[in-house]
Structure formats: structure tokens, C-alpha cells
Amino acid sequence: MSTPVMTPRLSDTELRAIAKLVYEKSGIVLHDGKRELITSRLQKRLRHLGLATYAEYLKLAERDPAELVTLLDSIATNHTHFFREARHFEILTSRVLQTAAARRGGELRGWCAACSTGEEPYTILMSLLEAGCGGVRLLASDMSTKALATAKSGVYRLDKMTDVPKAYLPKYFEKGLGAQAGLARVQPSLRRLVEFRALNLLEVTSLGQQFDFIFCRNVMIYFDKAVQQRVVSMLERHLAPGGYLFIAHSESLNGITHGLATIAPAAFQRRAA
Numbered sequence: 001m002s003t004p005v006m007t008p009r010l011s012d013t014e015l016r017a018i019a020k021l022v023y024e025k026s027g028i029v030l031h032d033g034k035r036e037l038i039t040s041r042l043q044k045r046l047r048h049l050g051l052a053t054y055a056e057y058l059k060l061a062e063r064d065p066a067e068l069v070t071l072l073d074s075i076a077t078n079h080t081h082f083f084r085e086a087r088h089f090e091i092l093t094s095r096v097l098q099t100a101a102a103r104r105g106g107e108l109r110g111w112c113a114a115c116s117t118g119e120e121p122y123t124i125l126m127s128l129l130e131a132g133c134g135g136v137r138l139l140a141s142d143m144s145t146k147a148l149a150t151a152k153s154g155v156y157r158l159d160k161m162t163d164v165p166k167a168y169l170p171k172y173f174e175k176g177l178g179a180q181a182g183l184a185r186v187q188p189s190l191r192r193l194v195e196f197r198a199l200n201l202l203e204v205t206s207l208g209q210q211f212d213f214i215f216c217r218n219v220m221i222y223f224d225k226a227v228q229q230r231v232v233s234m235l236e237r238h239l240a241p242g243g244y245l246f247i248a249h250s251e252s253l254n255g256i257t258h259g260l261a262t263i264a265p266a267a268f269q270r271r272a273a
Ligand SMILES: C[S@@+](CC[C@H](N)C(=O)[O-])C[C@H]1O[C@@H](n2cnc3c(N)ncnc32)[C@H](O)[C@@H]1O
Pocket: 025, 026, 027, 028, 076, 077, 078, 079, 080, 081, 084, 113, 114, 115, 116, 117, 120, 141, 142, 143, 144, 147, 199, 200, 201, 202, 216, 217, 218, 219, 248
């Protein structure tokens, strides 16, 4: 007879303790309504580790940095897609490309600051190259090592790539054959232009460089105002004079102190020096 699988119950105290840890380490706010999300995402992990309670799991996550990453990975929403909120890529190829190109002979430096599984940084690169950008270096970061592994591999399901213009497919992707049928891999020439790095926005103080543009979209929506302020100030310090910041259209900088000028919905520019 097989042993019955026990489903651990998440107490209110455990829920609050998990929410506190997640907030302190990532800035993500988990409201009480997130009980189902937490249980559905962590239950499997507890079973896998043979732990009977969430309290035991919490202790493990607090003392083991690798488990903390797994915990944050399972809580964070990684949803993204190619050419998401496409208006920003038009601004990138008109305003951003023109200003910076004029300044430094075509060499652009960008940061995609919560890049998830990579569709956003690859969209940035394809857009810039299509617009004739002469040179670009892109840093793409996320706190999720799991998402970054997908981003680095650059392998995507073709049926999830419907937003990629048809003409870009043979140019920037290699179609999988045989066991890889239905998949496409980003061409090495495009992958070479991006450096993927694990970075937690809460832990970045200085990257030692400034960027012509920063994309930080669909992540601040999970933060409260205090964390948003901290992150926006940090991003602003990383913008070169005249540099651009893109946030998501569902996000806003209302109530945040900053010195940026609004140039379009969810698009901002640091004043030139
Ligand atoms: C919904 S995805 C957004 C992806 C992409 N920027 C877009 O707009 O499609 C949010 C990403 O933010 C990341 N994230 C959440 N909190 C973070 C933090 N404190 N530091 C860095 N990345 C974080 C998550 O791991 C996730 O990959």
C-alpha cells in the first residue's frame, strides 16, 4: 500500500513570515489574497524536499541562499513576450538611437533590468539592428536564475513567437529540426550582443557605468512605493545625461521623487548635462 501524500497547511503566521521574507529580499509585496499562489507554487517544493511544514521550509530558505533563490523564483511572475508594449521599441529606434548615435558614433549602451526569460532584451536588439544601429552593448539582468538560464539559451517555442515579425525569423533565429522541431534559437550573432547577469534590483547600488537607455518594465508593479522609490533613484543614477528610462504602461512614477522628464507614456528622459 502506498503512503498517503500529506498536503501541508499554510497557517496565517507562516503566510506572514513568507511574505515578510519575500518582501525583504525582493521587494515583492504578497497581499493576504496571495495565499493560493503561495501554496500552489511552494507545495511541490515542500514535497520534493520531504518537509512537513512551511515553517521548516522557511527556516531552510533563511539559511540557504540557493533555496532562497528557488523560493523567489517560484513566487515571482516571469510572464513576458517578444515585442511586448511595442510602442517603446518605436521610441527606442527613433529618439534613443538618434540622440545617442549622434553623441558617440553609434555605440549604444543599454540595460534591461528585469529581463525574465530574455524575450525583451532580444526584442531590443532586433529593433535596434533593424533600425540600422551601428553598435550596441546590452546588459540584461534578473534576480531569477531559472529565467536567466532560458534567456541565455535563447531557445523559444515558435508558437509563442507570434509577435515576432515574420521577416525577422530567418534573420535572427535558427529553426530547430528533428527533436527540436517547434523551437527556435536566437542566432549567436544576436546573443553575443547581450550579457546576462543575475542582479537583484534591491541590491544594486552601483554598476560602475551609465546607460543610454534602461528598460525596467512590469516589475515595479509588484513593489510598494518605498521600494519603487529606491529602485527608481538607483536607475536614475545609472542613466547617462540624456538617457531614457522605460517602465510598463501599467506602472507609473506618480508619487515618486525623480528628476526625469516624461517624453511619452511610461517613457522618461534624464536631462542632458
Ligand atoms: C513579469 S516579468 C517582466 C519581464 C519583462 N521586463 C517584461 O516586461 O515583459 C518580472 C520579472 O521581474 C523579476 N524580478 C522581480 N523582483 C525582482 C528584483 N527585486 N530584482 C530583479 N528582478 C526582479 C522577476 O524574476 C521576473 O522575471
